[in-house]
Amino acid sequence: MFHAPHGYQRAPLPPAREQEPETPLARTASATAHGYGTDAPPTPARAATPVPLPGATPAPKQRDAFFDNAKYLAIVLVAMAHMWEPVMDGSRATRALYIVVYSFHMPAFIIISGYFSRGFDLSRKKLQRLITGVAVPYVIFETAYTLFKRWADDPDQSISLLDPWYLTWFLIALFVWRLTTPVWQSLRHPLPVALAIAVLASVTPNIGDDLNLQRVLQFLPYFVLGLLLKPEHFRMVRRREVRLLAVPVVLCTLLFAYWAAPRLGLGWFYHSSASQQIGAPWWAGVVMTFALFGCSLILTACFLAWVPGRRMWFTVLGAGTLGGYLLHGFLVKGAGYANLFETYPWLSTPLGEIFVTVAIAVAVTLLCTPFVRRMFRWAMEPEMNWAFRRDPVENARQRERRSLIRAS
Template sequence: MSRAPGSAARPEKATQAPGRDSRLDNAKFLLIALVVFGHAIEPLRDYAPTQVIYYWFYMFHMPAFILISGYLSRNFDASSSRVEKAVLTLAVPYLIFWAIHQGIYAAEDGMPDSLSVLTPTWSLWFLVALFLWRLSVPVWKRLRWPVTIAVIISVFAATADLTTTMALGRVLSFLPFFVLGLSLRKEHFELLDRTWARVGAVAVFAVTFAFALFIANEEVSREWLFWRESLSDRDIDPILPSMAIRLTFMAIALAMSFAFLALTPKKKTWFTKLGAYTLYVYLGHGAFFLILKASPFYEYFEGTGPVGLAVTTSIAVAVTLLLCTPWVRKALKWAVEPQPQWLLRSDEPAPKAAMSGSNPAEEASTAERPEAAQGSAAAGPAPDGSPAGPSSGGGEGPRPGAS
């Protein structure tokens, strides 16, 4: 999500690195804005239009963010430099914000019964998932039918009694979107520029909005959209028709993800450069809304209908833009982009490298390609994402593993 630590361009300048894809940066920013918006309006879903909107974009915003994260993770080769980068940009920020979230919980309700760092708090599940997905990239690159295998794992894993430990439910459920992203190439995204693709994208969004109206009115369980709990936990046969429903929502998410990308501007816009800072938004907004939900704010707007929706939407936009500003990024850099080099041991120089005539400067210059730099910003929101993350993913309440 955020710019990779140690990149040549300084974050404060917010310039787009050579080779970055404007469409993907635009998409990451828009998706992370949806993540923030979803968490902002979640407590006010008693208003019917809010409920419909919530269901509609939860059908695709995290799958789309994860798909982009997978595409931008293609260069991950499990080398020591890339593993080190994953630890510094994903694992360490996770531990810092996990401690911040637990502090907010403790201030609100007292000390919890368990303080296991293996149980992600609220939106932090995405960092855990992305860390595990990235470590598995070399495996997926070796398989002949990676997407098919990932779908099978996702569907059958949903029948197991998965706990919140390491966010395994979501790690396995969202896996096909990440693996699909790994399998995509630039020419696949170029197909989205065709007129038929954009017309089809509008049709997809129209049909899925009507579907969102239906499932919102029928009060279909949001767990189908969160991709978190086991199918065995629901009042429905976990094999059939549950698997068919899971595959249906997977197909809807995929269609909406590509429809979203088809309608996303491919040229630079005023928010293109902000797509490099989605990790700041993803991590920063979580702490903000945990505090806001612990306050009387939402009680005041409960039952106000369009007024509450308008106010929370305005807050979501303001928070998203504020967390992208240079001075806020500078204030949060210690937590979002920490550099605890003391955690890592320094390797001794390898004599064989010197004898073989390898050029360390050349190796260093090729270690990080533009796609890898953009990947660290995507991924999360989340939701390397964005956040775009990704989004964050669910939002039924500020508790461990809730979103």
């Protein structure tokens, strides 16, 4: 309570609700710092907290090294699998590796995305962040990829924001998934509902290509599963016995993939078509949806079991995986448009496949660096304060802070 310059008393506005920390570790630290989760009741220390200066930079959020490591390693696997596509013909071993990686690399990334979307609601700030962090990058890179294809390969390629091309499908899918998060969190059994939707999509060939809805719906259960996970679930898969058990599981998976490589169609792993569209009966879509979901979860658990939980040299790169994902596609497609693999057929030999694997791993690592992230922040993390109305409550709170500073 203080005396305003015009002579009347005005009660201060209630303090802003603290944002949920980004990681489980940060959330625990925040709860401990404020007295929650202990036997003693929280002390009323908020009134003694100094008022921050307007425009002051807030303290950076604590990041969990485990999730940054997982995101970086997953995006490296995504890039490697994309680079294997033009060189794996005639190589049964490479095709088997491709099948194994495609079984879990995007499910793992989507599960982590769902886990970090648990706090999403339809508040003003969350919607603004969804627009600037997902929708705007989608528009920019969908346009950029289309122009790149027109310049390099197909002058008649048209720009269509309703028909995602190549890598951009993930952005529009993430936009839809995150926007529907409150719906899934309000359901009593969201995962069975999401699986039922995925099954229906896998047997419905007339869904169409708009917004790549086949992938949006068929990958939906992984996002919903991420919403349901808690920190203790990730601690379970990181136990020593799980790490040891993951070794024979992955070895058996590799052997099975080597046997199945010439027999199994790759269309199942893309989740972009109904079963009828890839030449299978409708009931195969039902079977493969549940079979791939189970296999993906097992392999994702094995992958997460091997992800280091401590800070590594690549931990800092986990914050730049969006750049690695969106930019490496220009390298992969550019190599194809330049007929690189036809000009140098040795790239399809075992030694060449190793070379392109290492090359794309190094390239995507560089694309995840803070330097590249800062360079492309205008496209991937634009501020865009000019595009949104100011929150009247926040404006009043800032005026109150300035008045308190002047009064002191």
